[in-house]
Amino acid sequence: MKNNGRKKKNDDNGNKETESMNTSSGIRPRLLSSSFLRPSHLFFSIKLIFFSNWLYIALAGAISSIFWIIFSVFDQLLFFSPVFVFYLPDDAITGFILSTITAILMGIVVGMNVYILRHSRNLKIGIGSLFSGSTLSMISSTCASCSSVGFLLVSTFGGIGVTASTFLSNYQVPLRIMSIALLVWALYSASNKLTKSCVLDHSIDNGVKNL
Amino acid sequence: MQNKFSTYFVLLFTLIVSLAAAAYIALTISHGTMTGIVEKAYAQQLSLSENTGSAAINLSPNSLIQSGAPLLGKRSAPITIVEFGDFQCEFCDRFAKQTEPKINSTYIQTGKVNMIFMNFVTHGPDSLTAAIAAQCAKDQGKFWSFYDILYKNQGPENSGWADGNNLKKLASQLPGLDKQEFNSCLDGAKYKSFVDRDNALAISSGFQGTPTFIIEKADGSKVESLLGAYPFPSFQAIVDKKLSE
Numbered sequence: 001m002k003n004n005g006r007k008k009k010n011d012d013n014g015n016k017e018t019e020s021m022n023t024s025s026g027i028r029p030r031l032l033s034s035s036f037l038r039p040s041h042l043f044f045s046i047k048l049i050f051f052s053n054w055l056y057i058a059l060a061g062a063i064s065s066i067f068w069i070i071f072s073v074f075d076q077l078l079f080f081s082p083v084f085v086f087y088l089p090d091d092a093i094t095g096f097i098l099s100t101i102t103a104i105l106m107g108i109v110v111g112m113n114v115y116i117l118r119h120s121r122n123l124k125i126g127i128g129s130l131f132s133g134s135t136l137s138m139i140s141s142t143c144a145s146c147s148s149v150g151f152l153l154v155s156t157f158g159g160i161g162v163t164a165s166t167f168l169s170n171y172q173v174p175l176r177i178m179s180i181a182l183l184v185w186a187l188y189s190a191s192n193k194l195t196k197s198c199v200l201d202h203s204i205d206n207g208v209k210n211l
Numbered sequence: 212m213q214n215k216f217s218t219y220f221v222l223l224f225t226l227i228v229s230l231a232a233a234a235y236i237a238l239t240i241s242h243g244t245m246t247g248i249v250e251k252a253y254a255q256q257l258s259l260s261e262n263t264g265s266a267a268i269n270l271s272p273n274s275l276i277q278s279g280a281p282l283l284g285k286r287s288a289p290i291t292i293v294e295f296g297d298f299q300c301e302f303c304d305r306f307a308k309q310t311e312p313k314i315n316s317t318y319i320q321t322g323k324v325n326m327i328f329m330n331f332v333t334h335g336p337d338s339l340t341a342a343i344a345a346q347c348a349k350d351q352g353k354f355w356s357f358y359d360i361l362y363k364n365q366g367p368e369n370s371g372w373a374d375g376n377n378l379k380k381l382a383s384q385l386p387g388l389d390k391q392e393f394n395s396c397l398d399g400a401k402y403k404s405f406v407d408r409d410n411a412l413a414i415s416s417g418f419q420g421t422p423t424f425i426i427e428k429a430d431g432s433k434v435e436s437l438l439g440a441y442p443f444p445s446f447q448a449i450v451d452k453k454l455s456e
């Protein structure tokens with residue numbers, strides 16, 4: 001692998017660090033080869049991506065907004081007809097906070113994965129945790145038994161459908177927390193790839209090739 | 212390169228599919244779509260009654276009241292809101308606590324609107340027991356008080372909060388209730404066929420979830436439908452429009 005403009009050194013803990021000398025974007029990424037990711041590196045990855053090109057901010061904002069609307073409609077907080085109304089009753093506050101966190105995480109994770117796809121040579125993105133987290137959050141974003149989903153389950157599968165829709169309704173909050181955990185894992189994986197790997201070409205969005 | 216392209220494709224495809232699914236679900240529960248479904252079903256019910264000469268139940272206020280459905284407000288009110296609900300339904304609970312009190316104070320107490328409750332039991336066995344118990348309370352003129360008590364005490368679905376024993380305890384909170392009569396009505400499942408008939412009407416009307424609302428004029432015309440725990444401004448827009456027609 002080419003390593004132009006880079007030097008290796010050992011940090012205080014003995015971990016090998018690869019320090020990029022690329023300063024064309026004003027960012028000096030410190031790339032770790034350690035498998036352990038510190039929170040500061042997570043913030044670094046987010047900063048690296050979302051301040052490299054406004055398109056990533058737009059993509060993350062669009063994905064977050066779309067899913068925020070979907071979750072709010074499914075949770076019966078946002079209505080478009082007969083009049084446009086958004087209301088937040090007491091019983092929906094917890095669910096609303098969780099679904100808003102989920103929507104924001106989905107935007108960030110999708111943005112990060114698109115960045116990895118654009119900049120990596122043959123790196124695979126962690127699609128499993130992103131999709132499972134997204135799917136779980138969609139499934140748990142409504143009172144399953146009250147909606148047409150529950151009606152379909154009950155009318156098609158009878159007793160098993162009742163059990164399934166009861167489970168989805170009664171464990172809605174834990175399922176949403178689980179979906180957030182999966183998305184945080186997806187964020188961690190994406191961030192880990194960004195800070196750990198030397199196969200990313202961070203200069204693509206800056207118009208400079210430095211690898 | 213091909214691997215990257217296929218990953219892009221999977222991402223894009225999944226996004227499009229999830230958006231299409233969400234749009235489809237949103238469309239099927241929308242006010243316009245539900246109104247279309249109900250208008251069609253209602254026309255079929257009326258045509259069937261005319262052709263066969265039978266007095267089968269349909270969605271008109273008169274038919275529902277005559278069939279024994281509980282009524283809140285004056286019978287002479289020009290607008291009727293029919294709720295198809297389930298006592299275990301979380302969104303019905305939200306409607307009962309957030310929206311119904313505002314409809315009651317603004318329109319029902321002033322005689323502009325009346326409200327009918329119909330059972331649409333979709334949440335499992337305890338929902339059927341709760342629906343029968345509510346009809347047993349209606350026998351003693353206490354349906355709407357029991358309606359409030361049930362939603363005030365709603366617990367997780369099929370967790371036992373709406374089983375026979377607990378319903379008897381909840382009913383004992385109703386002042387002036389003849390407990391023996393209530394218990395015997397509930398134990399004998401006196402209103403099971405009544406609830407089954409409500410359910411059959413909901414299904415034949417094309418309803419797909421709870422709560423579903425019908426808002427119509429007293430003669431059964433100008434039917435509109437809402438699926439979900441719509442807030443007060445949504446009802447207000449429809450009712451005010453109907454009152455001014």
